[in-house]
Amino acid sequence: MNKKAAVQEFLFMTFGTSLVAIGTYFFKFPNHFSTGGVTGMAVILNSIFPSIAPGTFNMIINVFFLIAGFFLLDKSFGAKTVYCSLLFSGLVQAMEWFLPLEAPLTSSPLLELFFSVIFPAFGSAILFNLGSSTGGTDIAALILKRFSSLDTGMALLCSDVLIAASTLFFFGIETGLYSILGLLLKSVMVDSVIESLNRRKSFFVITQNPEIACDYITHTLLRGATTWSAQGAYTHHQSTVILTALSRGQAVALRRHLRQEDPHAFMVIANSSEIFGKGFLRA
Numbered sequence: 001m002n003k004k005a006a007v008q009e010f011l012f013m014t015f016g017t018s019l020v021a022i023g024t025y026f027f028k029f030p031n032h033f034s035t036g037g038v039t040g041m042a043v044i045l046n047s048i049f050p051s052i053a054p055g056t057f058n059m060i061i062n063v064f065f066l067i068a069g070f071f072l073l074d075k076s077f078g079a080k081t082v083y084c085s086l087l088f089s090g091l092v093q094a095m096e097w098f099l100p101l102e103a104p105l106t107s108s109p110l111l112e113l114f115f116s117v118i119f120p121a122f123g124s125a126i127l128f129n130l131g132s133s134t135g136g137t138d139i140a141a142l143i144l145k146r147f148s149s150l151d152t153g154m155a156l157l158c159s160d161v162l163i164a165a166s167t168l169f170f171f172g173i174e175t176g177l178y179s180i181l182g183l184l185l186k187s188v189m190v191d192s193v194i195e196s197l198n199r200r201k202s203f204f205v206i207t208q209n210p211e212i213a214c215d216y217i218t219h220t221l222l223r224g225a226t227t228w229s230a231q232g233a234y235t236h237h238q239s240t241v242i243l244t245a246l247s248r249g250q251a252v253a254l255r256r257h258l259r260q261e262d263p264h265a266f267m268v269i270a271n272s273s274e275i276f277g278k279g280f281l282r283a
Helices: 003-028 037-048 054-076 079-098 109-129 137-147 152-170 173-198 210-220 248-261
Strands: 200-207 226-231 238-246 266-272
Touching (some): 003 079, 037 054, 037 152, 152 173, 210 238, 210 248, 238 248
Antiparallel strands (some): 200 238
């Protein structure tokens, strides 16, 4: 990875971690929303030991998992996760010191629930897309995966459900139901955001004038393309099939170009969030 790409990745990790911290501190902690994970545990522990702020519990638990990761995971323990975990804990702790909150920002728990999910979901999606996370239960998953035959995904899902459901007993049925709803929204949103961030277009063109599309793809869009010969099943006419992978903007440009220059071309455009290779995701 070159220096520019490394700096860009560092900035994106910092931005994603900041989104998670903002959503957690300003919307999750004041409303006692517990949607699983380390922050959910911090909310529960704060109700048992109210003299200790949830941000402090969050830092203690995260540091514990980091230490466990160093001793138990060795080289499989990623530097990106260490950075994001420490940054997340530090940001939440700094907000508690410099921006103390006595009550929720608004009088609408539902509105605050949405933002307590949206900010961390977007931040987590950015981090997962870069092969990182804010640590916590993600480290626990790696440890479970290494030392047991448990289905770690199911184990963590069950623990998140248990943590979210426990708010029914600590904070009442309304907060508990909001927490369970938040957990459901979080699980859907993270996957949706990751898919949206990676969404590209698989573009198939069937044409008798392949040079029109190929020249535009290679010289104007600066993308690669693959071609092969084909024959119509009904007409038996010879034609060429062109396959290329493009961004959304490039797909629109190619479609517009072919409509003008090769109106008889047949086009199939499909969404894809997993395209690996040069210019796209690293395998």
